[in-house]
Amino acid sequence: xxxxxxxxxxxxAEKIPCTFxxxxxxxxxxxxxxxxxxxxxxxVSLPLWLAEMLVIANTGxxxxxxxxxxxxxxxxxxxxxxxxxxxxxxxxxxxxxxxFYGLATHMMDLSEEQELGxxxxxxxxxxxxxxxxxxxxxxxxxxxxxxxxEGSNLGIGGAGEDFLRGLDEWExxxxxxxxxxxxxxxxxxxxxxxx
Amino acid sequence: xxxxxxxxxTHSEVAFLAExxxxxxxxxxxxxxxxxxxxxxxxxxxxxxIDLPLWLALLLKKQxxxxxxxxxxxHPASLAEIVHRETxxxxxxxxxxxxxxxxxxxxxPGFAGRIGGNNNNDDEVILSxxxxxxxxxxxxxxYLPYHWLEVAEALITHASDDLGGNTSEIRGLLRDLVEVRxxxxxxxxxxxxxxxxGGVVSLRGVGAMELAENRxxxxxxxxxxxxxxxxxxxxxxxxxxxMDLGGGGDGGRAVGGGYGGDGDSDDDMGx
Numbered sequence: 001x002x003x004x005x006x007x008x009x010x011x012x013a014e015k016i017p018c019t020f021x022x023x024x025x026x027x028x029x030x031x032x033x034x035x036x037x038x039x040x041x042x043x044v045s046l047p048l049w050l051a052e053m054l055v056i057a058n059t060g061x062x063x064x065x066x067x068x069x070x071x072x073x074x075x076x077x078x079x080x081x082x083x084x085x086x087x088x089x090x091x092x093x094x095x096x097x098x099x100f101y102g103l104a105t106h107m108m109d110l111s112e113e114q115e116l117g118x119x120x121x122x123x124x125x126x127x128x129x130x131x132x133x134x135x136x137x138x139x140x141x142x143x144x145x146x147x148x149x150e151g152s153n154l155g156i157g158g159a160g161e162d163f164l165r166g167l168d169e170w171e172x173x174x175x176x177x178x179x180x181x182x183x184x185x186x187x188x189x190x191x192x193x194x195x
Numbered sequence: 196x197x198x199x200x201x202x203x204x205t206h207s208e209v210a211f212l213a214e215x216x217x218x219x220x221x222x223x224x225x226x227x228x229x230x231x232x233x234x235x236x237x238x239x240x241x242x243x244x245i246d247l248p249l250w251l252a253l254l255l256k257k258q259x260x261x262x263x264x265x266x267x268x269x270h271p272a273s274l275a276e277i278v279h280r281e282t283x284x285x286x287x288x289x290x291x292x293x294x295x296x297x298x299x300x301x302x303x304p305g306f307a308g309r310i311g312g313n314n315n316n317d318d319e320v321i322l323s324x325x326x327x328x329x330x331x332x333x334x335x336x337x338y339l340p341y342h343w344l345e346v347a348e349a350l351i352t353h354a355s356d357d358l359g360g361n362t363s364e365i366r367g368l369l370r371d372l373v374e375v376r377x378x379x380x381x382x383x384x385x386x387x388x389x390x391x392x393g394g395v396v397s398l399r400g401v402g403a404m405e406l407a408e409n410r411x412x413x414x415x416x417x418x419x420x421x422x423x424x425x426x427x428x429x430x431x432x433x434x435x436x437x438m439d440l441g442g443g444g445d446g447g448r449a450v451g452g453g454y455g456g457d458g459d460s461d462d463d464m465g466x
Contacts, residue, residue, distance in 0.1 A: 105422055109429075117427035124423055125387050128416045132381045135412070170419055177411030180201070185408045188206035192352050 007169050011102035015045040018054070018068040048106055055110060072111070073097070076104055081119055088123040089130055092166025100168035124170075131171055134164060135178035203410045209403045213345035214250035219264040219332040226260065246331050249346060253353050263354045266329070267336035268293075269347055271361055274368040276337050281375045289379060289400035293329050293338040344373065344404040376401070380409050384416045 002008070020042050028036035030044050038044075046054070046068070054067040074080070075096035083091050093100040104120055107113070167175060204212070222239035229236045237245050244264065247255070255261035267273060280290050329340035340346070347369055355362045380401075398406070398413075 101419065101423065105425065108423075108427065112430055114427070117423060120423050121420060124419050125385050125416065128384045128412075128419070129381045132384065132412055136377060174412065174415040174419065177415045178409075181408040181411050184206045185404070188210060188404075189348065191207070192210075192348050 007099060007102060011099040011106065012047065012049040014048050014073070014097060014099060014103050016048055016051050016070055016073045016107070017043060018046045018051050018070045019043050020068050021065050022067070048103070052106070052110065070110070072107060072113075073103065075100060076107055076116065081116065084119055084123045088126040089163065091123075092162070093127075093168040093171070094166050096168075098169055101170045127167075127171060128174060130163065131167065131175045132178045135175050136182045201411070202414065204403075204407055206404065206407050209342075209407045210345050210349075213342035213349070213403065214248065214253075216249050216330045216340075216342055216346055217246040217328045218249050218252045218266065218330050218346070218350075219244050220247050220252045220255065220261040221264060222255070222261045224260045226255075244332065246328060249330070249349060253349060256354050256357075263350060263357045264332040265350055265354075265358050266331060266334050266340075266346070268334060268338060268340070268343070269350065269358070269365065270336060271364045271368060273336040274365060274372065277339060278368055278371050278375065281372065281379075287379075287382075288397065289376060290339060292400040293335065293340045339372075339400070339402060341403050343402050344369070376405060377409075380405065380413070384413065387416060387420050 020038055020040055022040045024038040026035075027038040028034055030038060031042050051068065051070055055070055056066075058064050058066050080091065080096055097103050101120065101124065104116065108116055108120075164175070220239075221244055222241050224239070225241060226239040228238045233248075236247060236251065239245060239261070247261075252261065252263050256263055268277075277290055328334060330342070330346050334340065347365070350358065351362055351366060351369075358365060383398075
């Protein structure tokens with residue numbers, strides 16, 4: 001998580017649904033009502049970096065209310081979690097969010113979801129094993145797609161492609177690492193035969 | 196991040212290190228001792244077997260000055276036994292690494308004894324894999340040394356005529372081993388997800404080349420699990436700290452208020 005980490009910046013830009021707890025003057029344009037105050041109770045999607053600050057800070061008023069309250073984004077909603085519980089491999093995480101795990105860990109920092117952590121952990125390792133399998137089976141020619149049949153003896157066809165398309169950024173990095181290892185191994189094997 | 200060097204050793208570096216392994220050769224010509232940085236090589240006298248580093252043995256082999264005696268673990272029977280053990284007997288764990296010359300005695304825990312006499316001059320202390328004769332003809336069969344894949348591939352490629360003519364069988368068994376162990380490496384990632392387990396994968400008995408191949412993946416998985424677990428862990432620690440503080444306050448009150456606080460502290464402990 002360095003300052004210049006593009007993935008970290010993009011994760012911070014993910015929108016999460018927030019509800020304002022108090023009226024704010026002149027912010028009505030956020031809710032398509034320009035020149036009006038933003039009413040308390042309005043639901044607005046805010047980027048994570050802003051929402052995080054507003055959730056943590058409080059207004060300093062007598063009732064110590066926070067500026068906004070937030071809900072879990074749709075990517076971490078109940079139906080996604082249920083689907084992950086059923087079969088982690090069948091959910092295309094990238095369709096939910098390209099930075100699914102980054103978003104999820106941020107949200108877990110903010111809210112106290114006990115269950116989410118264990119579901120995510122199980123999801124991550126189950127999918128990791130699958131990623132490794134695909135990384136080994138994809139041929140040495142290109143990173144993806146090309147040379148599919150080469151070295152593949154498990155009949156990974158269209159389903160595999162679909163799975164790889166559904167990887168989020170963390171998983172893509174993992175796939176890269178696993179693939180680089182397998183590819184270097186293959187290259188080494190061929191290099192001995194040459195000399 | 197400007198130049199992302201891969202973590203750990205690359206495959207070619209591992210293969211280079213593997214060339215330090217000693218192998219047994221049968222020289223065909225006399226060769227006087229050569230003074231090398233690593234020490235003098237023993238003089239070669241034709242029918243006497245002698246242990247040489249793999250790189251020198253391969254060089255002599257290519258010049259037809261020596262024949263290489265394959266290590267016993269590279270025999271098809273030994274490889275087949277290891278494949279059997281990996282698939283049927285212990286389908287979960289990697290097979291045992293080669294016993295070292297110094298190891299703890301099973302019968303007397305706490306005492307370590309030297310097993311060996313493999314080397315000719317017993318004065319030298321020979322312990323770790325590159326210097327321990329794991330690939331000579333005196334190595335035990337049925338175990339895989341640290342550099343098993345590299346040495347085996349080198350011998351198959353450059354000294355196939357010394358392997359007794361069943362190169363393809365050996366090659367097939369090696370492929371089986373590579374696949375079986377790669378599958379275990381994948382499954383080891385899944386055991387990380389089990390709740391309550393410390394998230395530790397035992398990589399005992401894994402070869403150098405397999406480590407080089409899987410290092411990025413395994414570290415990536417462990418790092419991911421750490422990040423996901425991080426939030427939960429912080430929350431848990433905070434809760435425990437609060438509990439500790441609460442307990443401390445309770446104790447102080449109990450001391451201050453005499454016996455009055457006993458009932459409360461019992462409630463806190465959930466009795």
